[in-house]
Amino acid sequence: MGAHLARRYITETETEPDPAKPFGFDPEFGFGERKEREMVASQAQMNLAQVPVLQRDYCAHHLIKLMKCKRDNWPNFLACKHERHDWDYYEHQDYVMRMKEYERERRLQMRKKRVEEAQAA
Amino acid sequence: MRISLFNVTATIEHGCRGFQKLGSSSFQGETARLLGAFSQIRAASGPSKGLLPGPYPQTPEERAAAAKKYNMRVEDYEPIPDNGEGYGDYPQLPDRSQHERDPWYSWDHPDLRRNWGEPIHWDFDMFIRNRVDTSPSPVAWRTMCKHLFGFVGFMLLMFYLGEKFPSYQPVAPKQYPYSNLHLERGEDPEKQPEEVKHFNI
Numbered sequence: 001m002g003a004h005l006a007r008r009y010i011t012e013t014e015t016e017p018d019p020a021k022p023f024g025f026d027p028e029f030g031f032g033e034r035k036e037r038e039m040v041a042s043q044a045q046m047n048l049a050q051v052p053v054l055q056r057d058y059c060a061h062h063l064i065k066l067m068k069c070k071r072d073n074w075p076n077f078l079a080c081k082h083e084r085h086d087w088d089y090y091e092h093q094d095y096v097m098r099m100k101e102y103e104r105e106r107r108l109q110m111r112k113k114r115v116e117e118a119q120a121a
Numbered sequence: 122m123r124i125s126l127f128n129v130t131a132t133i134e135h136g137c138r139g140f141q142k143l144g145s146s147s148f149q150g151e152t153a154r155l156l157g158a159f160s161q162i163r164a165a166s167g168p169s170k171g172l173l174p175g176p177y178p179q180t181p182e183e184r185a186a187a188a189k190k191y192n193m194r195v196e197d198y199e200p201i202p203d204n205g206e207g208y209g210d211y212p213q214l215p216d217r218s219q220h221e222r223d224p225w226y227s228w229d230h231p232d233l234r235r236n237w238g239e240p241i242h243w244d245f246d247m248f249i250r251n252r253v254d255t256s257p258s259p260v261a262w263r264t265m266c267k268h269l270f271g272f273v274g275f276m277l278l279m280f281y282l283g284e285k286f287p288s289y290q291p292v293a294p295k296q297y298p299y300s301n302l303h304l305e306r307g308e309d310p311e312k313q314p315e316e317v318k319h320f321n322i
Contacts, residue, residue: 005286005288036320053305098292102291102293103291
């Protein structure tokens, strides 16, 4: 918790990735074959469901199911536990993927630095 | 008229015996000045000639007489320095507001914290308890300034450092479909957005 900040600002200032900048490495590098992320809800469906723009991510189909369940079951606010759990779970998976992307970028940066140092030596 | 009404009230309040020496900060003084424009005319309700403030005392006898007039001891009496502003023989009293006087002593006028016959400061109406307060601060002024500006300066420094070195979670930015929601963000529908591919990991 916060080790990345110490790395970024104090110890490894060149190799620690900055999330504000775009990650430069080729996405396929180091993988044999990479599956593309699949978007289930279409733009028209998201528009009809009036999903807020910031929530139109790769988990939006679960969110639309949750919204429908809540609308159908009102005022029983305890009815949609299953749908809510599904949406939460996929959002969690998305966050874990973000963490992995960050770590991949960091390791690629360190590898790049090692390669450059080996070449310079 | 306002003045005559007050004079009537004052007469009823104070009775026929000697007035409180309200000096020239009173309505009676105002009356005297107004009517004094027509020389030698004074309302009968105002202070008698011997009680009004007079010219700056030159001799020790005049000083003693002035001290007696203002109900002060001769040792304590010090007239306001004569700089041409016309204070006359009015005494120079310490510039302390009524807040600094003992709240527990049984004053004749508890709200004003003043006893009957006490000499009144020139700016008495400013020093009442609703107005200017000269009581000392609980901590020395310098200490208060140091603490306040020290704290504010520290907070400014920390906010500046927070801008330069922001704290964030070690995650990549969130990935959105449809070319980063090109149409949903309201961008030009004709313009072809650049191809953005996201992968599982």
